[in-house]
Amino acid sequence: xxxxxxxxxxxxxxxxxLYDSKGKSHKIFxxxxxxxxxxxxxxxxxxxxxxxxxxxxxSKRRIEDMGYPIELxxxxxxxxxxxxxxxxxxxxxxxxxxxxxxxxKACTFGIAPQNARQEAKKSxxxxxxxxxxxxxxxxxxxxIKKRFLGDHEKL
Amino acid sequence: xxxxxxxxxxxxxxxxxLYDSKGKSHKIFxxxxxxxxxxxxxxxxxxxxxxxxxxxxxSKRRIEDMGYPIELxxxxxxxxxxxxxxxxxxxxxxxxxxxxxxxxKACTFGIAPQNARQEAKKSxxxxxxxxxxxxxxxxxxxxIKKRFLGDHEKL
Amino acid sequence: xxxxxxxxxxxxxxxxxLYDSKGKSHKIFxxxxxxxxxxxxxxxxxxxxxxxxxxxxxSKRRIEDMGYPIELxxxxxxxxxxxxxxxxxxxxxxxxxxxxxxxxKACTFGIAPQNARQEAKKSxxxxxxxxxxxxxxxxxxxxIKKRFLGDHEKL
Amino acid sequence: xxxxxxxxxxxxxxxxxLYDSKGKSHKIFxxxxxxxxxxxxxxxxxxxxxxxxxxxxxSKRRIEDMGYPIELxxxxxxxxxxxxxxxxxxxxxxxxxxxxxxxxKACTFGIAPQNARQEAKKSxxxxxxxxxxxxxxxxxxxxIKKRFLGDHEKL
Numbered sequence: 001x002x003x004x005x006x007x008x009x010x011x012x013x014x015x016x017x018l019y020d021s022k023g024k025s026h027k028i029f030x031x032x033x034x035x036x037x038x039x040x041x042x043x044x045x046x047x048x049x050x051x052x053x054x055x056x057x058x059s060k061r062r063i064e065d066m067g068y069p070i071e072l073x074x075x076x077x078x079x080x081x082x083x084x085x086x087x088x089x090x091x092x093x094x095x096x097x098x099x100x101x102x103x104x105k106a107c108t109f110g111i112a113p114q115n116a117r118q119e120a121k122k123s124x125x126x127x128x129x130x131x132x133x134x135x136x137x138x139x140x141x142x143x144i145k146k147r148f149l150g151d152h153e154k155l
Numbered sequence: 156x157x158x159x160x161x162x163x164x165x166x167x168x169x170x171x172x173l174y175d176s177k178g179k180s181h182k183i184f185x186x187x188x189x190x191x192x193x194x195x196x197x198x199x200x201x202x203x204x205x206x207x208x209x210x211x212x213x214s215k216r217r218i219e220d221m222g223y224p225i226e227l228x229x230x231x232x233x234x235x236x237x238x239x240x241x242x243x244x245x246x247x248x249x250x251x252x253x254x255x256x257x258x259x260k261a262c263t264f265g266i267a268p269q270n271a272r273q274e275a276k277k278s279x280x281x282x283x284x285x286x287x288x289x290x291x292x293x294x295x296x297x298x299i300k301k302r303f304l305g306d307h308e309k310l
Numbered sequence: 311x312x313x314x315x316x317x318x319x320x321x322x323x324x325x326x327x328l329y330d331s332k333g334k335s336h337k338i339f340x341x342x343x344x345x346x347x348x349x350x351x352x353x354x355x356x357x358x359x360x361x362x363x364x365x366x367x368x369s370k371r372r373i374e375d376m377g378y379p380i381e382l383x384x385x386x387x388x389x390x391x392x393x394x395x396x397x398x399x400x401x402x403x404x405x406x407x408x409x410x411x412x413x414x415k416a417c418t419f420g421i422a423p424q425n426a427r428q429e430a431k432k433s434x435x436x437x438x439x440x441x442x443x444x445x446x447x448x449x450x451x452x453x454i455k456k457r458f459l460g461d462h463e464k465l
Numbered sequence: 466x467x468x469x470x471x472x473x474x475x476x477x478x479x480x481x482x483l484y485d486s487k488g489k490s491h492k493i494f495x496x497x498x499x500x501x502x503x504x505x506x507x508x509x510x511x512x513x514x515x516x517x518x519x520x521x522x523x524s525k526r527r528i529e530d531m532g533y534p535i536e537l538x539x540x541x542x543x544x545x546x547x548x549x550x551x552x553x554x555x556x557x558x559x560x561x562x563x564x565x566x567x568x569x570k571a572c573t574f575g576i577a578p579q580n581a582r583q584e585a586k587k588s589x590x591x592x593x594x595x596x597x598x599x600x601x602x603x604x605x606x607x608x609i610k611k612r613f614l615g616d617h618e619k620l
Contacts, residue, residue, distance in 0.1 A: 015496030016598055018173070018483070021522035023530065025491065026180065031170030032272055035230075035253050054530060057176035065178065065209060075500075098500050098603070117497055117600060133171055135272060138253070173328070181335065186325030187427055190385075190408050212331035220333065220364060288326055290427060293408070328483070336490065341480030342582055345540075345563050367486035375488065375519060443481055445582060448563070 001045050002108075002148060003091040005082060006137065008050040008059045008070070010096035011113055014133040017055055024055045027062070030133030034066055036141030041068075043149050047086070051075045051099075075099045079106070092148070094140055096120050096132060109148075111140045156200050157263075157303060158246040160237060161292065163205040163214045163225070165251035166268055169288040172210055179210045182217070185288030189221055191296030196223075198304050202241070206230045206254075230254045234261070247303070249295055251275050251287060264303075266295045311355050312418075312458060313401040315392060316447065318360040318369045318380070320406035321423055324443040327365055334365045337372070340443030344376055346451030351378075353459050357396070361385045361409075385409045389416070402458070404450055406430050406442060419458075421450045466510050467573075467613060468556040470547060471602065473515040473524045473535070475561035476578055479598040482520055489520045492527070495598030499531050501606030506533075508614050512551070516540045516564075540564045544571070557613070559605055561585050561597060574613075576605045 009015055012033060018026040037046065048063045048070040050056060056072050063070040073081045079102060082091065093100075093107040096116035104110030104123040112124035113136035121127050128139035164170055167188060173181040192201065203218045203225040205211060211227050218225040228236045234257060237246065248255075248262040251271035259265030259278040267279035268291035276282050283294035319325055322343060328336040347356065358373045358380040360366060366382050373380040383391045389412060392401065403410075403417040406426035414420030414433040422434035423446035431437050438449035474480055477498060483491040502511065513528045513535040515521060521537050528535040538546045544567060547556065558565075558572040561581035569575030569588040577589035578601035586592050593604035 010496045014171070016479070016493050017495075018491040019494055019523050019527045020491050021526055023526055026173040026175050028171050029174055030172075031165045032252060058174050061176055061178055062174045097497060115599065117603070118594075129273075134270065138272070169326070181328040181330050183326050184329055185327075186320040187407060213329050216331055216333055217329045284428075289425065293427070324481070336483040336485050338481050339484055340482075341475045342562060368484050371486055371488055372484045439583075444580065448582070 001043065003045045003047060003086045004144065005047045005049060005086060005091060005093050007095040007100060008048055008063065009052050010132050011094055012137060027055060027058045028133055029062055030135065032135040033137035036138030040141050040145055040149065049073045051078065079103055092144060156198065158200045158202060158241045159299065160202045160204060160241060160246060160248050162250040162255060163203055163218065164207050165287050166249055167292060182210060182213045183288055184217055185290065187290040188292035191293030195296050195300055195304065204228045206233065234258055247299060311353065313355045313357060313396045314454065315357045315359060315396060315401060315403050317405040317410060318358055318373065319362050320442050321404055322447060325406065337365060337368045338443055339372055340445065342445040343447035346448030350451050350455055350459065359383045361388065389413055402454060466508065468510045468512060468551045469609065470512045470514060470551060470556060470558050472560040472565060473513055473528065474517050475597050476559055477602060480561065492520060492523050493598055494527055495600065497600035498602035501603030505606050505610055505614065514538045516543065544568055557609060
């Protein structure tokens, strides 16, 4: 099975987060992505990663509520983490930030949300029609289904 | 009287929801929809449904605050629920997701918000001018009033 | 002095509000509006009104924090409230909803935010460049300053 | 080293803030800005300022979490604060409001986010591609790196 590794912030969320006087309190997740992941989860290894230590309890809660694994990987070690643990050859990666650009290039297939940084979009093989937290991961799942799972039938 | 069945998430809300470290905490509802529903509520059976089990206490609270009934219906059984309980022939349905597409086709009149998934918009008879939580349900009520309630007078 | 009567929801806020399982919890206010109001507050009677009973403690808190008066006026009695308490002739009104349309027409000068309902925008004398909670009230203050306060100098 | 002075609200945040019945509770920060600042922080004096007294504990918490200094400076004294403490000649300023316009003009280089007030954008040397809390400060850092840090290499 192929691997689908998904960055959380700015991909599953709007990228935005709420702060109150005690710290980072909330993240904003969106519709459709959970529906899209259901269509491919039996045919792919799905793994979420996040570099956001401060907001990790929030991300962990959401991703585990959906039933997927998540790991905290600092930006500096993200490239090597994917290289060593998953390998680039069998891996689809979805990310949105300036530090995601080299990973998007190295993986077999790189996906960036519509509202990703230009640096990430230029390094991606596929840019989604939707913005993050407006269906970007659902778009990605539809594209993966068509391209890699031999599933050309309409939904 | 005709039935107007409305999906909550992504129709009455932006589709987005807030998470904190303890789980799904808030949903974002919008203006105008309550005003629009007031214009047709005496001439239609209005029913809300939601497939979001985890966020159901939030949806239930909002919909019941407005004075309408809401029922939790899992996506897998939504088609049959509407078929058996309401029938498709006398029913207008408003939904936004990939699993709403067949229901939008089956009902007498299907409505999708401007920011619905393409799959839903293609199956709808009417796509609203406004996005969800920016007046989409108000747009739908205006259209229903004009088309089904014989009310051509200006507001 | 002229009166400037401003609806809160969808004018000072995005129109959106957050719900948790206990009810309406937060509203989203925006930048620039407080700055704009400061420029005209010594030359106009500024009054806020809201029809949102459930969210009134939130609106009241924000408006009073800024130092302006606010009154809860149900939609059904809003037209007569303004007519009897303020009169239409000396009054500028800013609103965004379908029930604001007749008031926008009756007042000396009607203002609608960029993202107001078409029904309100068609009845307004001036539609702001900005959406609500993105500077719509600031735009309105600039226009009022130029048109009614004889102040043509640049800021 | 040059100084980079950054207004918080509407530059690091969407400009919007949440209110509940007890007051200003949350601000909305965005992605990419912390990444961008990391690229220049060893070569610039970075200083945040805010005129928002009521929301200062929230802004302070976020900016200090990122490891930068922040100071509360009322709008009326902001111009003189920068002039006396930092000087305009060696200073880059980023702001979005109507009261930021004269400072943007006085500083060596003025930057406004895409969604700033027209008054600020007209007084700026550079308007970012992104809106605030969608990467505006990251855009600013990229531009500063290219223009002032002699760093023309691609990221």
